Amino acid sequence: MHRLADLYEALDATTSTNAKVEALVGYFRDTPPEDAAWGLFFLTGRRLKRLIPSKALRQWVRELTDTPEWLFDETYAVVGDLAEVIALLLDQTERPAATEELPLSRWMEERVLPLAGLSLPEQRERVTGWWHVLPRRELFLFNKMLTGELRVGVSDTLVVRALAQHAGLPPAAVSHRLMGTWAPSRAFFEQLIAPDVSDGDRSRPYPFYLASPLEQPPAQLGERDAWLVEWKWDGIRGQLIRRQGGVYLWSRGEELITERFPEIAEAAASLPDGTVLDGEVLAYAGGQPLPFSLLQRRIGRQKLTARVLAEAPAAFMAYDLLEQEGQDLRGLPLRERRARLEALLRDRPMFPVSPVITAPTWESLAEARHESRSRNVEGFMIKRLESPYQHGRKRGDWWKWKIDPFTVDAILLYAHPGHGRRASLYTDYTFAVWKGEELLPIAKAYSGLTDEEIARLDRWIRAHTREKFGPVRSVEPLQVFELHFEGIAASPRHKSGIALRFPRIARWRSDKTPRDADSLERLEELLHAPA
Amino acid sequence: MNVSPVLDRQPLVTVTSDGLYCPPGDFHIDPWRPVARALITHAHGDHARWGSQRYLGTSPSVGLLRKRLGAEANISTLGYGERLKLGDVTVSFHPAGHVLGSAQIRIEHRGEVWVVSGDYKRDPDPTCLPFEPVRCDTFITEATFALPIYRWDDTRLVAQEVLRWWDGNREAGRASVLFCYALGKAQRLLAELARLTDREVLVHGATHALVECYREAGVRMLPTRPVSEMEKGTSYAGALVLAPPSAAGSTWMRRFGEHETGFASGWMRVRGNRRRRGYDRGFVLSDHADWPGLLRTAKETGASRILVTHGSSDTLARYLRENLGLDAAPLSTPFEGETED
Ligand SMILES: [Zn+2]
Ligand SMILES: [Zn+2]
Numbered sequence: 001m002h003r004l005a006d007l008y009e010a011l012d013a014t015t016s017t018n019a020k021v022e023a024l025v026g027y028f029r030d031t032p033p034e035d036a037a038w039g040l041f042f043l044t045g046r047r048l049k050r051l052i053p054s055k056a057l058r059q060w061v062r063e064l065t066d067t068p069e070w071l072f073d074e075t076y077a078v079v080g081d082l083a084e085v086i087a088l089l090l091d092q093t094e095r096p097a098a099t100e101e102l103p104l105s106r107w108m109e110e111r112v113l114p115l116a117g118l119s120l121p122e123q124r125e126r127v128t129g130w131w132h133v134l135p136r137r138e139l140f141l142f143n144k145m146l147t148g149e150l151r152v153g154v155s156d157t158l159v160v161r162a163l164a165q166h167a168g169l170p171p172a173a174v175s176h177r178l179m180g181t182w183a184p185s186r187a188f189f190e191q192l193i194a195p196d197v198s199d200g201d202r203s204r205p206y207p208f209y210l211a212s213p214l215e216q217p218p219a220q221l222g223e224r225d226a227w228l229v230e231w232k233w234d235g236i237r238g239q240l241i242r243r244q245g246g247v248y249l250w251s252r253g254e255e256l257i258t259e260r261f262p263e264i265a266e267a268a269a270s271l272p273d274g275t276v277l278d279g280e281v282l283a284y285a286g287g288q289p290l291p292f293s294l295l296q297r298r299i300g301r302q303k304l305t306a307r308v309l310a311e312a313p314a315a316f317m318a319y320d321l322l323e324q325e326g327q328d329l330r331g332l333p334l335r336e337r338r339a340r341l342e343a344l345l346r347d348r349p350m351f352p353v354s355p356v357i358t359a360p361t362w363e364s365l366a367e368a369r370h371e372s373r374s375r376n377v378e379g380f381m382i383k384r385l386e387s388p389y390q391h392g393r394k395r396g397d398w399w400k401w402k403i404d405p406f407t408v409d410a411i412l413l414y415a416h417p418g419h420g421r422r423a424s425l426y427t428d429y430t431f432a433v434w435k436g437e438e439l440l441p442i443a444k445a446y447s448g449l450t451d452e453e454i455a456r457l458d459r460w461i462r463a464h465t466r467e468k469f470g471p472v473r474s475v476e477p478l479q480v481f482e483l484h485f486e487g488i489a490a491s492p493r494h495k496s497g498i499a500l501r502f503p504r505i506a507r508w509r510s511d512k513t514p515r516d517a518d519s520l521e522r523l524e525e526l527l528h529a530p531a
Numbered sequence: 532m533n534v535s536p537v538l539d540r541q542p543l544v545t546v547t548s549d550g551l552y553c554p555p556g557d558f559h560i561d562p563w564r565p566v567a568r569a570l571i572t573h574a575h576g577d578h579a580r581w582g583s584q585r586y587l588g589t590s591p592s593v594g595l596l597r598k599r600l601g602a603e604a605n606i607s608t609l610g611y612g613e614r615l616k617l618g619d620v621t622v623s624f625h626p627a628g629h630v631l632g633s634a635q636i637r638i639e640h641r642g643e644v645w646v647v648s649g650d651y652k653r654d655p656d657p658t659c660l661p662f663e664p665v666r667c668d669t670f671i672t673e674a675t676f677a678l679p680i681y682r683w684d685d686t687r688l689v690a691q692e693v694l695r696w697w698d699g700n701r702e703a704g705r706a707s708v709l710f711c712y713a714l715g716k717a718q719r720l721l722a723e724l725a726r727l728t729d730r731e732v733l734v735h736g737a738t739h740a741l742v743e744c745y746r747e748a749g750v751r752m753l754p755t756r757p758v759s760e761m762e763k764g765t766s767y768a769g770a771l772v773l774a775p776p777s778a779a780g781s782t783w784m785r786r787f788g789e790h791e792t793g794f795a796s797g798w799m800r801v802r803g804n805r806r807r808r809g810y811d812r813g814f815v816l817s818d819h820a821d822w823p824g825l826l827r828t829a830k831e832t833g834a835s836r837i838l839v840t841h842g843s844s845d846t847l848a849r850y851l852r853e854n855l856g857l858d859a860a861p862l863s864t865p866f867e868g869e870t871e872d
Pocket of ligand 2: 575577578650841
């Protein structure tokens with residue numbers, strides 16, 4: 001585990017991207033493949049299935065260090081990261097500077113993974129035994145493996161860049177091979193960096209091409225004719241693969257969701273072998289998309305009963321064809337791929353093709369965009385007809401032109417500490433609106449402020465705390481924020497009776513007084529307005 | 532006058548709106564407003580404040596106190612351990628191991644003894660005398676780092692780490708800008724590094740003046756030069772620069788070209804504290820007592836009552852009460868402990 005600890009330290013000790021890539025390349029080069037595979041597993045944010053309840057870890061460390069529960073909780077609130085707080089608490093006796101090296105793969109395969117089959121007392125004995133002998137920095141890593149994510153301030157893009165540089169491959173090839181599920185093994189890592197580009201894995205999706213938000217007026221994109229315009233569907237972005245007799249439906253989060261959508265999988269079995277579609281999983285009935293909340297309800301269900309399937313029927317709205325007859329089509333222009341897609345999916349109602357919006361000018365298009373909400377879509381996708389299918393968020397060929405979000409002016413009511421590197425700041429907030437003279441919480445939001453604003457707000461919160469409930473503080477209801485959100489739904493679970501979708505902070509309205517904030521009635525009106 | 536927590540007999544030290552006050556001796560300790568007579572534990576800004584009529588401090592701190600309080604301030608001094616009768620009480624100063632000249636103040640009144648710790652640490656420091664436990668009935672302790680995660684490594688290891696970082700940056704042709712408090716931390720680093728190298732270190736103006744005070748007091752440190760004396764256009768590649776944290780992000784930083792930043796502070800023990808402030812490196816080094824140091828000290832004084840100021844006072848008081856069975860309570864004061872700048 002020394003190597004991973006060295007890498008972690010190197011990544012942690014710099015804010016420079018190049019230095020990080022350099023450290024990663026060095027790690028992949030110098031580490032045996034079976035260990036590098038595990039390193040990669042953690043670097044890409046993958047995590048083990050929870051082996052030990054964190055409650056047990058807390059209890060063990062409290063017992064070992066004789067720390068009362070209230071003191072542990074206070075300390076944890078300051079550090080914000082369970083793995084770190086455990087490592088810091090245990091770091092009190094003389095610790096070995098280095099232990100006998102056990103390679104990462106053996107740590108994982110001989111020690112960590114087998115914990116799964118053990119009883120709690122047996123787990124306790126092993127884990128606390130390792131706690132006693134591991135040097136401080138490895139102790140922290142080991143705890144991270146047990147508690148979850150071990151991201152080290154490197155994005156997947158950086159990891160891919162480093163791997164590609166190490167393997168002498170194009171980043172796209174590496175990123176493709178990294179998609180989907182894989183087991184961290186010597187074979188996997190060797191195949192990952194192998195020069196031969198044809199891989200055998202039939203379930204593997206292509207990296208998704210992601211649209212960039214359109215910030216300029218669309219007229220600046222030039223000729224209207226050079227672009228294909230579709231609705232921006234409000235569902236789950238997916239890739240549907242039909243290869244060698246199998247069907248695989250991947251979400252953009254690289255999750256295999258085939259089993260969540262049996263009707264799509266069933267219909268896909270009749271597609272010709274060697275087909276890969278890019279599109280959107282939608283709640284869909286009678287040729288019309290249904291609100292996203294229906295799809296959401298279905299995702300939340302443990303069991304897909306016949307009733308659930310009937311309440312929220314799903315379909316795959318296709319908008320691109322990435323592979324046909326086993327041939328990778330991504331290099332062809334969209335115009336060509338689109339023509340093939342339409343021909344392929346003719347008369348297949350489970351696979352509607354995303355219709356093309358024909359409004360002939362940018363002005364008429366802007367007009368049509370007003371229909372978005374009533375159609376349960378989020379605006380437009382604008383794609384260059386001559387473009388190949390790229391990967392990642394490469395700007396220039398795919399744009400999303402979203403409709404303006406809903407807004408509400410709400411009052412800061414509670415502050416919650418952040419996690420990880422922001423653990424000692426208040427970064428998560430609960431906002432409220434007026435109902436008569438009462439303030440009712442309507443949303444929790446954490447994104448949207450600059451670091452500088454977060455720091456300023458943090459100081460304000462500390463100076464204007466009314467009460468503390470564990471790590472949460474209630475503050476004087478004085479600060480008004482403009483929130484944006486994408487939708488609103490009735491929710492009996494909330495005291496306000498409503499739930500906002502994707503609420504985030506648009507700006508801090510220091511120009512407004514609490515009396516200027518919105519009322520619940522105004523939000524309720526949105527609820528009842530025609531969808 | 533606000534009186535401190537419920538005490539069964541007339542307390543020797545109370546909290547008033549002006550600061551800690553000793554009624555039978557009629558003096559204040561580290562007052563935050565001007566008073567008639569102020570006893571000063573040490574020269575940090577939140578302890579030695581300007582404007583009182585008469586000051587009493589330790590002999591080794593007098594140079595620093597003059598800097599802080601002005602040339603006209605009326606300052607008398609006492610050597611460590613020397614006794615002085617003030618009103619009805621006898622006072623003496625005892626080493627606190629915090630910075631040059633820092634002291635705990637012992638107050639004796641009709642056989643009862645109170646000690647006000649000021650800021651202190653238990654780790655060795657070549658720039659000042661080590662903390663001396665003083666037996667007392669009531670001990671007023673600081674609690675800046677009163678959580679069990681705060682434990683300090685051997686300072687020599689931290690100094691080696693700083694030197695490795697400096698060497699690494701030298702090799703890469705970068706400057707190393709190390710933020711640290713201008714009084715105490717900077718000189719301690721310069722003294723610790725002097726065991727490992729003899730290279731010259733550049734210092735910010737605010738730090739420079741205080742380094743001179745330490746040199747006059749006979750503390751051995753690396754040679755230093757103020758950044759302000761450098762020619763325009765000088766390359767800082769390979770240099771180590773010590774600056775107060777307030778210089779971070781200021782235009783003063785622009786001159787250094789390619790550089791890495793570090794921060795030497797007890798707060799750097801927690802990873803999030805460093806990452807949030809965007810320093811490349813954090814060095815865990817504090818002039819305050821760590822958790823074991825606080826507990827050990829509370830016991831060593833033999834005090835039957837502990838009052839806690841500075842920082843996590845509620846936490847330390849509760850732990851002493853519930854887990855060590857001591858009579859302990861928080862005492863609220865506006866001292867700042869190790870602040871961010
Ligand atoms: Zn101090
Ligand atoms: Zn202080």
